[in-house]
Amino acid sequence: MNRREVVRLAQPRLRRFLPGVLLGLVSALCAVGLLATAAWLITRAAEQPPILYLSAAMVGVRAFALGRAAFRYLERLTGHDAAFATLPELRVGVYERLVPVAPDGLGGSRRGDLLSRLVADVDEQQNVPLRVVQPLVVSGLTALAVVVVVSVLLPAAGLILGIGLVLAAVLGTALNSRVSGRAERELAGLRGAYQAELADYLGSLDVLVAYGADAEARGRLAEAHHALTRASVRRSLGSALTTALVTLISGGVTLGILAVGIPQLQPGGAGGGAGGFDGPVLALVALVPMAVFEVFAMVPLAWGAWRQVAASADRIAAVVPDVVPAEIPVDGPGAVRPAPARGEAVRLRVRDLSARWPGASGDSPALAPVSFDLGPGDRVLVRGASGAGKTTLAHALVRFLEHGGRYELNGADVREYPADAVRSVVGLCEQRPYLFDDDIRQNLLFAKDTADDAELEAVLDRVGLGEWMRERGGLSARVGERGSLVSGGQAQRIALARALLAGFPVLVLDEPTANVDPDRADALLADLLSAAAGEDRAVLLISHTPVPDELVTSTVTLVAAH
Numbered sequence: 001m002n003r004r005e006v007v008r009l010a011q012p013r014l015r016r017f018l019p020g021v022l023l024g025l026v027s028a029l030c031a032v033g034l035l036a037t038a039a040w041l042i043t044r045a046a047e048q049p050p051i052l053y054l055s056a057a058m059v060g061v062r063a064f065a066l067g068r069a070a071f072r073y074l075e076r077l078t079g080h081d082a083a084f085a086t087l088p089e090l091r092v093g094v095y096e097r098l099v100p101v102a103p104d105g106l107g108g109s110r111r112g113d114l115l116s117r118l119v120a121d122v123d124e125q126q127n128v129p130l131r132v133v134q135p136l137v138v139s140g141l142t143a144l145a146v147v148v149v150v151s152v153l154l155p156a157a158g159l160i161l162g163i164g165l166v167l168a169a170v171l172g173t174a175l176n177s178r179v180s181g182r183a184e185r186e187l188a189g190l191r192g193a194y195q196a197e198l199a200d201y202l203g204s205l206d207v208l209v210a211y212g213a214d215a216e217a218r219g220r221l222a223e224a225h226h227a228l229t230r231a232s233v234r235r236s237l238g239s240a241l242t243t244a245l246v247t248l249i250s251g252g253v254t255l256g257i258l259a260v261g262i263p264q265l266q267p268g269g270a271g272g273g274a275g276g277f278d279g280p281v282l283a284l285v286a287l288v289p290m291a292v293f294e295v296f297a298m299v300p301l302a303w304g305a306w307r308q309v310a311a312s313a314d315r316i317a318a319v320v321p322d323v324v325p326a327e328i329p330v331d332g333p334g335a336v337r338p339a340p341a342r343g344e345a346v347r348l349r350v351r352d353l354s355a356r357w358p359g360a361s362g363d364s365p366a367l368a369p370v371s372f373d374l375g376p377g378d379r380v381l382v383r384g385a386s387g388a389g390k391t392t393l394a395h396a397l398v399r400f401l402e403h404g405g406r407y408e409l410n411g412a413d414v415r416e417y418p419a420d421a422v423r424s425v426v427g428l429c430e431q432r433p434y435l436f437d438d439d440i441r442q443n444l445l446f447a448k449d450t451a452d453d454a455e456l457e458a459v460l461d462r463v464g465l466g467e468w469m470r471e472r473g474g475l476s477a478r479v480g481e482r483g484s485l486v487s488g489g490q491a492q493r494i495a496l497a498r499a500l501l502a503g504f505p506v507l508v509l510d511e512p513t514a515n516v517d518p519d520r521a522d523a524l525l526a527d528l529l530s531a532a533a534g535e536d537r538a539v540l541l542i543s544h545t546p547v548p549d550e551l552v553t554s555t556v557t558l559v560a561a562h
Helices: 003-010 014-045 051-101 111-124 127-153 155-203 205-210 214-264 279-296 298-319 390-397 419-423 440-445 453-462 466-471 488-502 518-532
Strands: 348-355 367-374 379-383 403-409 426-429 506-510 538-542 554-557
Touching: 003 051, 003 127, 003 298, 014 051, 014 127, 014 279, 051 111, 051 127, 111 155, 111 298, 127 155, 127 279, 127 298, 155 205, 155 214, 155 279, 155 298, 205 214, 214 279, 214 298, 279 298, 348 390, 367 379, 367 390, 367 554, 379 390, 390 403, 390 426, 390 506, 390 538, 419 426, 426 488, 440 453, 440 488, 453 466, 453 488, 488 518, 506 518, 518 538
Parallel strands: 379 538, 379 554, 426 506, 506 538
Antiparallel strands: 348 367, 348 403
């Protein structure tokens, strides 16, 4: 994915975008017409003609005033509707491109920064039509129309107005780029860096406080915040100076038009056919630039908005690779086998399986070749020192990582199955299971949305959480953000309950006691394996701590790759 593709997804289709442009153009022309008609009316009224000569202008003032507000409202309504309707397509498009590489293809992205890219940077793309394309089109067409009309009334005035508009576009854009261009390009990245620091700080606050490192972390957070604030102020300063410059040029154009128009004043010229023009027409051509420049001031700012949009689009594209890394599995044309039917026995056969993480340096794989068999009722323990590739093995088995060697599911190469089919029979309980900031019920239902409360309570009883759940007030008890209101062992039991609800025939338990007190680890392991038993389920237990021999049927030892 590249910047062009992101921007293309953000730009509404012409049939949705065009009404907003037309309404914006009519609103801008009404604004110019209001000032022009009002200038002519006031000047003409000072000559005290019969009221009949002013009636059309008075009606015009009312019509332009009402039209300016009404069409502006409709333009905002249709323009924002088109932009907002496009955002879901962009967001879905980004997610569709992320799914094939998630989760292991995103390992280099910090959590807060990734969230900023998928939320704030995607939201920034609504400014492609609203603050870039539409303002440029509306301002350009309005300026062209007014220059033509003024040139008909007074050619010299039309020339001055045209030159002034060109100067405003060129100098305003240059000034805006000079003052705030760097800030506008860096703003999205600074926002992502701040979000990443904030997420890291809040997520690790207990550890930081325990080791006395919270002050240093707050310092990094404050530094990221100050950098973001400085960029925001610099951007605002650039916008303010650009507006001031355009206003100054507008005043200069008005003075220039008066300078060339006053010598050509001829009483009754405009209405009397003498070839010149009178005071009301001079007032019209002299004051019209004020309205035109009010509209045209959006042009330099549109280029500033484009820099922000482009920077955000680059950040979105950076996290969505054009090519899926070789270490991430991709369903090929041969991945056509259906998942084993529910109740069908599932057997895994692994021979010399190895795997690498995306972006890893060096030639050695993260997992040295390993072989084992796993069938119904088996309890296989995988052990090894830190760095031996235990978690790598778990991710390879659920097809988060591509593998070398042979990996068979029910006698067929696992690549003959779609990755989702493999994950429907091989479930993974990670060492830090993710719990949503919701109640117990919702944290279970996403594994089986048809389950009723009786089934949910039964599975909690099975994993040893039934009494705990009832003491907390039932299934409606909340677990906190990322499970902050439950212990590590309780989180593991909830994760196992979800896996049991999903009905995985093969279950991979990755370090289930990693976040549990040592004196409770054996009891938790016994409970987890006992709960996972039944229905001929196969269990692969990954652990770096000793496991009683009676809990497992065989053991596989991993050695670090060299």
